[in-house]
Amino acid sequence: MMSEISRNGATGGGQPGRIGIGLELDEIHMKILEVLRENGRISVAALAERVGISRANAYTRFEALRADGAIKRFTAEIDHVRTGLGITALIFVTVRQQMWKQFRAELARMPEVEYCAITTGQHDAMIQVRVSDVAAVHTMVTDRLANIPAVKATETVFILDEVLKRPYVLPSDRDQAARAQRRPTPETQGDVPLGKMRFVGAAEGRAALRKDT
Amino acid sequence: MMSEISRNGATGGGQPGRIGIGLELDEIHMKILEVLRENGRISVAALAERVGISRANAYTRFEALRADGAIKRFTAEIDHVRTGLGITALIFVTVRQQMWKQFRAELARMPEVEYCAITTGQHDAMIQVRVSDVAAVHTMVTDRLANIPAVKATETVFILDEVLKRPYVLPSDRDQAARAQRRPTPETQGDVPLGKMRFVGAAEGRAALRKDT
DNA sequence: GTTGAAATTAGTACGAA
DNA sequence: TTCGTACTAATTTCAAC
Numbered sequence A, B: 001m002m003s004e005i006s007r008n009g010a011t012g013g014g015q016p017g018r019i020g021i022g023l024e025l026d027e028i029h030m031k032i033l034e035v036l037r038e039n040g041r042i043s044v045a046a047l048a049e050r051v052g053i054s055r056a057n058a059y060t061r062f063e064a065l066r067a068d069g070a071i072k073r074f075t076a077e078i079d080h081v082r083t084g085l086g087i088t089a090l091i092f093v094t095v096r097q098q099m100w101k102q103f104r105a106e107l108a109r110m111p112e113v114e115y116c117a118i119t120t121g122q123h124d125a126m127i128q129v130r131v132s133d134v135a136a137v138h139t140m141v142t143d144r145l146a147n148i149p150a151v152k153a154t155e156t157v158f159i160l161d162e163v164l165k166r167p168y169v170l171p172s173d174r175d176q177a178a179r180a181q182r183r184p185t186p187e188t189q190g191d192v193p194l195g196k197m198r199f200v201g202a203a204e205g206r207a208a209l210r211k212d213t
Numbered sequence C: 001g002t003t004g005a006a007a008t009t010a011g012t013a014c015g016a017a
Numbered sequence D: 001t002t003c004g005t006a007c008t009a010a011t012t013t014c015a016a017c
Helices: A028-036 A043-053 A053-068 A100-108 A134-145 A172-177 B027-040 B042-053 B055-068 B100-108 B134-145 B172-176
Strands: A071-078 A089-094 A113-119 A125-131 A153-164 B072-077 B087-095 B114-120 B125-131 B151-167
Touching: A028 A043, A028 A053, A028 A071, A028 A172, A028 B072, A028 B114, A028 B134, A043 B042, A043 B072, A071 B027, A089 A100, A089 A134, A089 B114, A089 B172, A113 B087, A125 B027, A125 B151, B027 B055, B027 B072, B027 B087, B027 B172, B055 B172, B087 B100, B087 B134
Parallel strands: none
Antiparallel strands: A071 B072, A089 A125, A089 A153, A113 A125, A113 B151, A153 B114, B087 B125, B087 B151, B114 B125
16 A cells, blocks of 8 residues: 655665676666656567567566666556546645654555655655545645654645646657757856756746636 | 645645545455555466455556556665665755746656655745765755755755654555544643644754764 | 457577577 | 567456346
8 A cells, every 4th residue: 555665775876786686687687767757567479579588587677676676666547537536736844853763654644645755945844645636635735744743834736737747757768859958058057047956036926827725 | 857746725624625536445345545655566366365365456457546547656665775876865855936837847847856845934945856976965065056046045954764664554554543543531631742843942952863964 | 349269469488609 | 788589367348137
């Protein structure tokens, strides 16, 4: 039902961290992942053909990727609107320090939470919830989250539209985007003042896009 | 590579909207989705057994769910750290009104973007990116996003840890959480001041959890 | 909506390159 | 390692109930 997933170690960049433990991923492994993220139910035989290796090899690599953990699981993407959970919201949570364990434990008891990440910045965590109506969001925030001592404050935002959702990003995508990257002149930074990445004041002229709460 | 997905219509709650078009989802359909989101590669035969229906019935329903769009696709969940994309960041974007089309078009050209949602609140959109190191985030924001005229401002936040990621939330989960919901007293709102859901000031005593930019 | 049997396909094992 | 083949087991299809 729930799953602990890899720590990022956002300081990263330097040490290889957990990378390299287990098998080395070559180009063919990446190709396999590429196919599998688009069609998780493809047969290994068809996979072998699309990647250009023998069936036996495909079975070996497929199993290796699974055993190594590079492939964590296979899943079905579901249309939430069709299943009656058409409302999606993001709740930014400020957590009392040293009460993280409790916060995590409570999260596990909330099935409407699809995703939770610990973030830098103004808040400590972001959770994404899927519910049937806007009232359920309010209930969730005021009744359930508010009852967790670890939660100091929240800020809720509704998702109006999910524009893009890629199955899973892979490094090989970068290569395909190489040409897309060649644009007028990289030096010309346009008219957008983005020197610092954080806390660029961004509250102006967006009176629209606001229909709730 | 990219996929347009369902509009939420956050006003929701009232009209059934797109729900009901196509097939009615009964309890068994939900059970099927439940199994499939956890194990997208299970055989239909095994699925039938776990759900408690005949194989022929399972095939019929499986195909119906696929055709109807309730199941959008099957995908493999990949360990990003193992594939070399260990850094995850959220970029909140303020978009110039009436330049949304351009913004979306540019998004499609950025393979490092895994997710993009249009939100209410302080910003207009949130995008999630996966890259190999923190420098790549900076490059992405200053070189690529800054060059899009539609982008007025951005605010970047790093994800330090992904605590929870459910394959896909279903309404049936709510039922299982019914008992979890029974807690001391729902009226006792604890010590958290959460009357309004939005813009509860949340900048205090979180000096830690900050290692970047 | 179910069961059971045929046809097809998937998964395994092993020797050769 | 990877490939090709033969073998075994399982799945999917299609029929009748």
